[in-house]
Amino acid sequence: MKNSLMKSFLLSFFFILSACSTHSWAYDFIELDGEIYVITEEVIQSEDIGGEIAKVERYSDDENDYTRSDYINFSNKYKVGTSLFEIKTVSTDVAIAVQFEKDLYIKAIKENE
Numbered sequence: 001m002k003n004s005l006m007k008s009f010l011l012s013f014f015f016i017l018s019a020c021s022t023h024s025w026a027y028d029f030i031e032l033d034g035e036i037y038v039i040t041e042e043v044i045q046s047e048d049i050g051g052e053i054a055k056v057e058r059y060s061d062d063e064n065d066y067t068r069s070d071y072i073n074f075s076n077k078y079k080v081g082t083s084l085f086e087i088k089t090v091s092t093d094v095a096i097a098v099q100f101e102k103d104l105y106i107k108a109i110k111e112n113e
Helices: 002-020
Strands: 029-032 035-044 049-055 083-087 095-101 104-110
Touching: 029 095, 035 095
Parallel strands: none
Antiparallel strands: 029 035, 035 104, 049 083, 083 095, 095 104
8 A cells, every 4th residue: 555655656746747847938939041030919911911931841839849940940839831921011130920810910020139
């Protein structure tokens, strides 16, 4: 009985530790051509959207899976295939638009390093 109780305790302890070790992101972002764009809550009107510039090529919600790259368009929020667009009135050196639903776009602002 004592041995069984100890095994249950250890199993519970390790389960709790493993749950605590998962990493969460500080913020939602897209990496586009080696540059980080932080996702905002600002909606962009479809008439302000320019041409498509890329698509998300890799997605993960696990921080351990991410390695910064100059070659992969990555997101920790948006799935593979999500379209990324220019904003007509803003340079891509400042911000881009992310299509999150048909004809709905949200602004992502370039992170200053």
